[in-house]
Amino acid sequence: MKIFVDRVKCQNHGQCAISAPNNFELDAEGVLQYRETFDGDDIxxxxDAVDSCPLQAIQLTS
Structure with missing residues (x-):
């Protein structure tokens, strides 16, 4: 599976970075950075990051 973040919806709240810090982070400018692919151990x-996004900007794709 892969992570997809809709950059139009995302407002860099950072809830995903709290839920899944191995996969999401806010850079020095406060802009979300993420790994498109992830290890199965992080599912x-x-x-949780998908569920915690207040704008529903994160999706999992195959």
Whole structure:
């Protein structure tokens, strides 16, 4: 599976970075950076990040 973030919807709240810090982070300018692919061990955290996004800007794709 892969992570997709809709940059139009995303407002860099950072909830995903709190839920899945191995996969999401806010850079020095406060802009979200993320890994498109992830290790299967991180699925729980990534799903939590999807659920925690207040704007529903994160999707998992195959």
């Amino acid at each position: 729980g955290d990534v799903e």
